[in-house]
Amino acid sequence: MRLRTALLATTLMAAAPAASMATTITGPYVGIGGGYDLTQVQHGHGVDRDGGPTHQENEVGTRDRLHHSNGWTGFGGVGWGFGNGLRVEIEGDYNWSQINRETIGGGANTFVGHTHGSDRSYGGFLNVLYDIDLKRLFNIDVPVTPFVGVGAGYLWQDVGTSTGYNINGVSANVRHMGGNQGFAYQGIVGAAYDIPGVPGLQMTTEYRMIGQPQSFAMGNAGSQTTIGSPWNAERNGYVRFDHRFNHQFIVGVRYAFNHAPPPPPPAPAVVPPAPTAARTYLVFFDWDGAALTGRAREIVAEAAQASTHVQTTRIEVNGYTDNSAAQPGPRGEQYNMGLSLRRANSVKAELIRDGVPANAIDIQGYGEAHPLVPTGPDTREPQNRRVEIILH
Known part of the structure; x- marks a missing residue:
């Protein structure tokens, strides 16, 4: 539901009317933005390395699902426009997401725990984008410039959670602490709106989808499980989580330094000479x-x-x-x-x-x-x- 609502809000903003001619960026520009982050449910497999008599490896292959709640994102970047719609930019990103629920097991042995904690990722992307000139391509003269783009980069991610369970009448607490780093990619769809009276300044709205193929995939998210009493704590487990996806809905501002000069004032009306008197x-x-x-x-x-x-x-x-x-x-x-x-x-x-x-x-x-x-x-x-x- 949250995903559908955010998509609808972004679409309505992109369709909002405005009142002047659109800008094509030529030369350097800077931009910042921030907004809502929605992280998809992550699936993982827990592995126990304890091997002691109290647990007997019965967590091997346990299915683990992290459910994310609200989050936010922010970025800042610099770029260059080539004047033909094509742009390249470098940006730094920060993403934060609350984790409110964790599910382990499967079938009749599924247990749901209430989670306190969050995860975050930070890093940078190199983006290639294309501005769609509505006036040149479709003869639509509005001060809105839609754009699309893709990016590739590198993100660091870490997580810290504490989840309480009631497993067959026995209290249990599972903690995940750790992180990973690696390649990330993103797809971008958005629109820029010229701000009247300020040449070069634009407001932007965007939807971004960020993917991280190696989110906790190498076992760097350690787990600690406490069942019944502190003496049953396990400290040698780890969790492999699968591909991570972030859906982001962003509002920002952008300023182009080499903006096009304002159009010249209209030429003075040529007054025809008065007719010669008879x-x-x-x-x-x-x-x-x-x-x-x-x-x-x-x-x-x-x-x-x-x-x-x-x-x-x-x-x-x-x-x-x-x-x-x-x-x-x-x-x-x-x-x-x-x-x-x-x-x-x-x-x-x-x-x-x-x-x-x-x-x-x-x-x-x-x-x-x-x-x-x-x-x-x-x-x-x-x-x-x-x-x-x-x-x-």
Whole structure:
């Protein structure tokens, strides 16, 4: 149950969302971590070397099982990332596990004792790991980098336990004291989470399985059994324990020194230049006339010349009159409307003679509307008798 619960917790942490882009390590880094250690039941065989009349070698081949309770682990390491997801690191480890129960015998002759004691292991590993770039491989842009790895190393282990039994109404106490050392290996699965605002700093969650093929395998864990009274103590036994497995669920932090620099600030927005203001030329006319004066022709020529020196997309030619009319009465406004259009056509014809394409010119007559100078009714105002040439 403890194993399933810890696996579920690690999986949920690895799946937690975060909010920025993931980091690929390039160069040196350091890391520390710690967490829960769960050691599998260890099986062993007890062997008695006493041979005295009180015991008569009846422990030869006795099955022995050590049951572990809660434990913890801690590690620290330094490593190097190659920038392509591959990393190597060296770490030191310390593991501690409580032993709360020991079982001996088998079948109908199985005896369970309550144990006080613990074991520990310490040493180092050389690990090779690979960071899985989710953005590059799967186009998943999250600040999480899963990783996998394997390691090989060397661990020292020692144990100290005291177990009380009631064997057929007789009290017995079995102690194990001793240790062993040898090759160890581990498998690693985890994920790193970028910490916002601190480039190079990551939180990590990991599951590790450590194996020790020679855990007490050479008989270095001595045993002492006391049955009934101190005079029946045996001091020459030993126990061979089998392969040891540690399951570990770890939270840590890691800092990469050569972290990628923050992205450059966005380039300032390019503000397009303000459009060039339209240029306007005014051509004035005599009362009730649409013919161009000499000065008017000079102004039209200036407008035509300007249209070739600046980027011009359209030329407006708008004709106007004052509010007096050669035809009095209700037909005066209609007359002035036609007069303003004739004035605009006169200016258009002069622009064409000055080299402006006809299809670039739009003409419009507005009559008495939009006076340049406000006046009373039926007033002859020279500035209102005009044509506006507007270059767009």
